[in-house]
Amino acid sequence: MPISNFANSFVCDLVAYEPGKPIEETARELGLDPSSIVKVASNENPLGPSPLAKKAMQEAIESAHIYPDGGGYKLRSAIAEKIGFGIENVVLGNGSNEIIELLCHTFLNRDAELIAAKHAFVVYKLMATLFGAKYVEVDDPDFIHDLDAMADAITENTRLVFIANPNNPTGTQVTQEAIDRFVDRLPEHAIAVFDEAYFEFLDTPPDVLKHIRAGKNVIVLRTCSKIHGLAALRIGYGIAPESLANLLQKARQPFNTNAIAQAGALAALDDDDHIQKTRAINSEGLVFYEKAFAERSLKFVPSVANFILVEVGDGGLVFKEMLKQGVIVRAMGGYKLPGWVRISIGTPAENARALEVLDDVLAKAGLAPAV
Ligand SMILES: *Cc1c(COP(=O)(O)O)cnc(C)c1O
Numbered sequence: 001m002p003i004s005n006f007a008n009s010f011v012c013d014l015v016a017y018e019p020g021k022p023i024e025e026t027a028r029e030l031g032l033d034p035s036s037i038v039k040v041a042s043n044e045n046p047l048g049p050s051p052l053a054k055k056a057m058q059e060a061i062e063s064a065h066i067y068p069d070g071g072g073y074k075l076r077s078a079i080a081e082k083i084g085f086g087i088e089n090v091v092l093g094n095g096s097n098e099i100i101e102l103l104c105h106t107f108l109n110r111d112a113e114l115i116a117a118k119h120a121f122v123v124y125k126l127m128a129t130l131f132g133a134k135y136v137e138v139d140d141p142d143f144i145h146d147l148d149a150m151a152d153a154i155t156e157n158t159r160l161v162f163i164a165n166p167n168n169p170t171g172t173q174v175t176q177e178a179i180d181r182f183v184d185r186l187p188e189h190a191i192a193v194f195d196e197a198y199f200e201f202l203d204t205p206p207d208v209l210k211h212i213r214a215g216k217n218v219i220v221l222r223t224c225s226k227i228h229g230l231a232a233l234r235i236g237y238g239i240a241p242e243s244l245a246n247l248l249q250k251a252r253q254p255f256n257t258n259a260i261a262q263a264g265a266l267a268a269l270d271d272d273d274h275i276q277k278t279r280a281i282n283s284e285g286l287v288f289y290e291k292a293f294a295e296r297s298l299k300f301v302p303s304v305a306n307f308i309l310v311e312v313g314d315g316g317l318v319f320k321e322m323l324k325q326g327v328i329v330r331a332m333g334g335y336k337l338p339g340w341v342r343i344s345i346g347t348p349a350e351n352a353r354a355l356e357v358l359d360d361v362l363a364k365a366g367l368a369p370a371v
Contacts, residue, residue, distance in 0.1 A: 045229030096236025171303025
């Protein structure tokens with residue numbers, strides 16, 4: 001009998017997460033120079049890592065023979081101080097994806113339910129499946145989370161409600177009023193998880209931390225992967241009431257974040273120059289794409305994050321054709337959006353190249369979307 005017969009059925013049934021196609025792999029397959037490839041597929045920072053983080057990591061390498069501070073004292077203290085919380089409110093993760101997993105470890109089982117929006121970040125569904133829990137999907141008209149409908153969907157068995165704000169891949173944000181109304185309706189057995197991976201890009205950031213200060217069942221997730229340009233380090237964090245944070249600390253591995261990554265993240269937090277430059281180049285790129293798509297009558301979802309969703313007809317085909325020309329975007333079939341691709345905002349040169357290749361691909365017979 002195959003070994004899979006002895007495995008947990010919910011693991012066998014899982015569809016593995018498909019990340020953005022790596023540059024090296026694409027270069028190998030196409031016989032191209034990696035430096036000629038434009039990757040705008042994983043919402044990475046086109047300016048690269050925070051320079052302060054690079055320097056701090058080089059110094060940290062000298063102590064690579066010593067186990068990291070598993071408690072992440074320095075980094076957690078710095079995060080806490082920045083947002084006016086105590087260290088006991090901060091949990092570090094190997095990327096904020098790990099905090100999602102820790103939440104599932106702590107609260108999910110075969111009787112539990114996890115609620116998310118129809119076009120939410122796919123990792124929520126993947127995790128619910130991995131823990132054998134029931135995944136409850138709520139419609140998101142106009143690609144915006146409907147928090148009232150999500151509150152309506154809460155049952156006795158609901159433990160986690162995921163709200164990506166802004167959401168990936170839609171790039172849309174929910175209002176403060178909707179958040180406040182939602183949190184007011186939370187029963188004591190359910191936790192609202194506000195995934196704020198793109199928080200630092202927002203012109204009108206929400207205040208969810210006030211609900212944590214008030215002791216509600218709310219956790220905010222943030223990451224160093226996006227604005228700080230440190231996706232390879234795998235550092236994310238959760239901010240939660242102490243009782244919830246303590247539970248998550250129990251669920252993590254002793255050394256879940258490494259010392260070099262902790263040092264880099266610590267330096268990046270204070271790199272305001274890098275943050276401001278990234279915000280500026282991102283706003284410029286969003287304007288560039290929105291104008292270009294409007295001129296071409298391509299339907300797009302106005303975005304407040306560092307990527308944009310655009311309807312191109314056959315997203316899988318457009319992805320493949322653009323790939324052949326060395327531009328990696330993300331097809332959205334896995335998000336129930338087979339007609340769309342998601343493009344991360346790059347440097348002006350990368351944006352121009354991506355648009356040029358998109359134009360070329362769409363101009364080929366049969367690829368132009370119905371307008
Ligand atoms: C990118 C992203 C994350 C961050 O993942 P890391 O594990 O911190 O790299 C989390 N949530 C959403 C919605 C994202 O798009």
